[in-house]
Amino acid sequence: MVDAVRATGAPVSGAGEIFQILRDGRARTKAELANLTGLARSTVSNRVDALLASGLVRPAGEAVSTGGRPPARVAFNPLAGYVLAADLGATHATVAIADLTGRIVASRTHPLDIAAGPETVLDVVIAEGGALLDAETDARARLAGVGIGVPGPVEHSTGRPTNPPIMPGWDRFDIPRYVQGSFDVPVLVDNDVNILALGEQSVGWPGIADLVFVKVATGIGAGIISGGTLQRGAQGSAGDMGHVQVPYSHDSPRPAGDERDLEAIASGTAIAAELRSQGIAAAGSADVVDLVRSGHPAAIAATRQAGREVGEVLSTVVNMLNPSIIVLGGSVARAGEHLLAGVREVVYRRSIPLATQHLGIVQSQGGETAGVMGAAIMVIQQVLSPASVDARGARA
Amino acid sequence: MVDAVRATGAPVSGAGEIFQILRDGRARTKAELANLTGLARSTVSNRVDALLASGLVRPAGEAVSTGGRPPARVAFNPLAGYVLAADLGATHATVAIADLTGRIVASRTHPLDIAAGPETVLDVVIAEGGALLDAETDARARLAGVGIGVPGPVEHSTGRPTNPPIMPGWDRFDIPRYVQGSFDVPVLVDNDVNILALGEQSVGWPGIADLVFVKVATGIGAGIISGGTLQRGAQGSAGDMGHVQVPYSHDSPRPAGDERDLEAIASGTAIAAELRSQGIAAAGSADVVDLVRSGHPAAIAATRQAGREVGEVLSTVVNMLNPSIIVLGGSVARAGEHLLAGVREVVYRRSIPLATQHLGIVQSQGGETAGVMGAAIMVIQQVLSPASVDARGARA
Numbered sequence: 001m002v003d004a005v006r007a008t009g010a011p012v013s014g015a016g017e018i019f020q021i022l023r024d025g026r027a028r029t030k031a032e033l034a035n036l037t038g039l040a041r042s043t044v045s046n047r048v049d050a051l052l053a054s055g056l057v058r059p060a061g062e063a064v065s066t067g068g069r070p071p072a073r074v075a076f077n078p079l080a081g082y083v084l085a086a087d088l089g090a091t092h093a094t095v096a097i098a099d100l101t102g103r104i105v106a107s108r109t110h111p112l113d114i115a116a117g118p119e120t121v122l123d124v125v126i127a128e129g130g131a132l133l134d135a136e137t138d139a140r141a142r143l144a145g146v147g148i149g150v151p152g153p154v155e156h157s158t159g160r161p162t163n164p165p166i167m168p169g170w171d172r173f174d175i176p177r178y179v180q181g182s183f184d185v186p187v188l189v190d191n192d193v194n195i196l197a198l199g200e201q202s203v204g205w206p207g208i209a210d211l212v213f214v215k216v217a218t219g220i221g222a223g224i225i226s227g228g229t230l231q232r233g234a235q236g237s238a239g240d241m242g243h244v245q246v247p248y249s250h251d252s253p254r255p256a257g258d259e260r261d262l263e264a265i266a267s268g269t270a271i272a273a274e275l276r277s278q279g280i281a282a283a284g285s286a287d288v289v290d291l292v293r294s295g296h297p298a299a300i301a302a303t304r305q306a307g308r309e310v311g312e313v314l315s316t317v318v319n320m321l322n323p324s325i326i327v328l329g330g331s332v333a334r335a336g337e338h339l340l341a342g343v344r345e346v347v348y349r350r351s352i353p354l355a356t357q358h359l360g361i362v363q364s365q366g367g368e369t370a371g372v373m374g375a376a377i378m379v380i381q382q383v384l385s386p387a388s389v390d391a392r393g394a395r396a
Numbered sequence: 397m398v399d400a401v402r403a404t405g406a407p408v409s410g411a412g413e414i415f416q417i418l419r420d421g422r423a424r425t426k427a428e429l430a431n432l433t434g435l436a437r438s439t440v441s442n443r444v445d446a447l448l449a450s451g452l453v454r455p456a457g458e459a460v461s462t463g464g465r466p467p468a469r470v471a472f473n474p475l476a477g478y479v480l481a482a483d484l485g486a487t488h489a490t491v492a493i494a495d496l497t498g499r500i501v502a503s504r505t506h507p508l509d510i511a512a513g514p515e516t517v518l519d520v521v522i523a524e525g526g527a528l529l530d531a532e533t534d535a536r537a538r539l540a541g542v543g544i545g546v547p548g549p550v551e552h553s554t555g556r557p558t559n560p561p562i563m564p565g566w567d568r569f570d571i572p573r574y575v576q577g578s579f580d581v582p583v584l585v586d587n588d589v590n591i592l593a594l595g596e597q598s599v600g601w602p603g604i605a606d607l608v609f610v611k612v613a614t615g616i617g618a619g620i621i622s623g624g625t626l627q628r629g630a631q632g633s634a635g636d637m638g639h640v641q642v643p644y645s646h647d648s649p650r651p652a653g654d655e656r657d658l659e660a661i662a663s664g665t666a667i668a669a670e671l672r673s674q675g676i677a678a679a680g681s682a683d684v685v686d687l688v689r690s691g692h693p694a695a696i697a698a699t700r701q702a703g704r705e706v707g708e709v710l711s712t713v714v715n716m717l718n719p720s721i722i723v724l725g726g727s728v729a730r731a732g733e734h735l736l737a738g739v740r741e742v743v744y745r746r747s748i749p750l751a752t753q754h755l756g757i758v759q760s761q762g763g764e765t766a767g768v769m770g771a772a773i774m775v776i777q778q779v780l781s782p783a784s785v786d787a788r789g790a791r792a
Binding site (some may be wrong): 017153162163209210222224226227229231232233234235236237238239240241243244245247312313315316317319320321322323324350351352354355357358359386387 | 413549558605606618620622623625627628629630631632633634635636637639640641643708709711712713715716717718719720746747748750751753754755782783
């Protein structure tokens with residue numbers, strides 16, 4: 001898209017509003033767009049022509065005539081641009097390319113150790129991404145942006161990881177600058193949980209403006225979408241649910257006075273420790289998932305209890321932010337309904353009726369590509385925003 | 397403003413971006429605006445002319461010449477429109493008119509019983525507001541909108557109170573429709589705590605995008621500004637801090653297993669009950685404030701303990717939303733530094749360093765007019781948004 005606009009130099013100023021309407025994919029006539037926007041017919045006509053010239057919008061056949069020449073329809077052209085998306089985990093990487101709706105056109109996943117350091121890992125992303133782009137006609141020339149999710153805290157405004165515990169060598173590394181050495185487009189970086197929140201919203205809950213995604217795996221983290229926007233907070237540490245301290249409560253068998261981080265009592269790592277204290281062999285999160293899937297009663301009980309502890313924190317979040325949907329993801333959540341059941345038990349009992357009567361608490365819908373889908377959405381939200389479409393056109 | 401635009405019918409489409417820059421009040425030349433926006437000189441010129449015609453922008457003298465005719469400067473004209481703002485409490489009302497920067501031009505406060513019902517109360521707002529407008533030249537014709545804060549939950553999208561506990565007769569009453577019978581402009585309604593959050597931001601923390609305002613008075617509530625936007629949640633119940641259940645913790649002298657709403661342990665009403673249980677005469681919140689101000693040791697200790705309980709909930713909010721500023725307001729907070737001290741003690745100890753190293757926890761700066769100022773800001777944010785400025789112009 002970026003290059004399409006650059007190439008034509010078409011002025012798209014003021015077209016942002018019309019373009020946002022067309023992003024739903026439906027074909028419309030200029031008359032329909034004038035009705036929807038309240039804009040004058042001549043204004044709509046100029047702006048649609050500009051969008052056609054930019055490539056963001058394409059001709060889409062004719063409507064049925066009500067007498068005279070049948071009116072032409074236009075529609076969003078998702079292939080006007082491509083996004084390169086990467087989801088980096090501790091021990092694997094998924095690299096994908098997506099069209100401008102966020103649909104994954106092609107993707108590859110394979111083992112990759114994040115601890116190999118930024119240059120080694122990003123060189124793989126660049127090589128894999130380049131290969132995926134080159135397999136589609138014109139995709140490299142139409143690259144609109146790159147989105148990358150990493151397993152640690154990131155200063156989103158600069159794209160630099162900040163003290164990431166499991167990413168040695170990455171602290172303060174300028175990821176956008178390094179990637180822009182190969183792809184001269186906007187490069188956005190965020191932590192994996194924020195990326196997954198955007199991916200879940202896109203896959204399962206499009207149009208839902210208030211969604212909280214919680215990942216329970218080796219650690220615990222949350223991605224908060226509120227008022228339609230992913231909330232990162234003042235220093236980018238919003239959603240740090242794993243470090244919320246949870247005091248004793250009715251719902252916990254822990255002794256009064258025992259206050260620990262949520263991650264220390266409800267993560268996969270913590271559940272494994274609890275099981276070991278009961279004499280059950282469980283080295284970590286992966287063993288917990290295996291035991292739960294095999295129906296092991298103590299593992300199931302411990303996972304449900306972890307859900308109650310997560311629910312303690314979420315009941316405060318529900319009262320404070322009034323979300324419509326809480327999505328539980330991560331390996332422990334996906335091992336069955338047990339974590340979900342514990343969360344529901346506490347949240348529905350503790351929160352006020354006004355905040356819970358329309359609240360859904362559900363399992364993650366996103367599969368293996370939810371991460372790259374979220375990374376693509378992050379980029380698309382920026383490069384196709386009304387201001388970006390307007391500004392890019394007006395500067396051309 | 398609305399009427400100014402209507403009257404001239406000037407097309408201001410696309411001018412939203414330029415107008416947002418000028419809203420800071422500084423006078424600028426067209427060349428400066430072209431540099432700041434990256435827009436072509438001719439585009440800037442057309443849009444500035446449209447803004448001048450609409451009245452939103454006014455000529456502001458000449459810049460120093462660098463040779464040839466000195467370039468003309470333009471600036472935001474805050475008197476292009478007026479906003480009528482009302483802050484309705486349980487037993488009083490403040491009615492004010494503000495200019496388009498949110499500056500209060502005139503205001504009046506007097507006793508008014510909210511329980512007298514919507515028509516009686518709103519008739520007073522309409523009469524008082526009309527009188528204030530008529531005292532300023534042309535203000536009634538330039539009325540851009542009305543903002544009203546009420547002491548109870550509101551469905552913001554419709555402006556109707558929903559089961560407000562201390563507002564008999566107001567449930568589901570269509571406040572905008574009633575007020576529009578007298579003033580044919582947009583009418584926005586919200587609860588008093590949200591309004592105060594906007595007012596505090598405007599008075600003390602302009603430009604701060606992540607601010608949490610907490611009111612501790614007879615009850616407890618919060619107004620959450622995150623990512624620059626007031627967050628209302630899916631059903632408008634966001635910020636319902638008073639109903640967060642607080643379990644036992646280290647910081648509480650309550651017995652293990654005692655879980656109650658925050659409001660039931662930390663509001664002015666709850667502090668008064670605690671003092672009565674110690675044999676001290678305190679009928680309610682007002683007595684607590686008097687005792688604290690007079691230096692009564694037990695009242696000070698109970699207020700500090702209430703601050704710790706508020707801090708328990710805020711420490712979760714800090715981890716989840718990473719605000720820059722927490723502002724404590726309401727009569728109990730304003731009675732001294734004791735509530736603040738309790739909050740600080742717990743939040744700084746319990747939250748992670750990344751979220752607290754740049755976190756300020758402060759007393760409310762807003763005086764008696766913070767409520768009406770916030771109500772005015774709510775209206776101005778809507779009627780002067782880029783989309784509104786663009787759309788209004790394009791439809792004219």
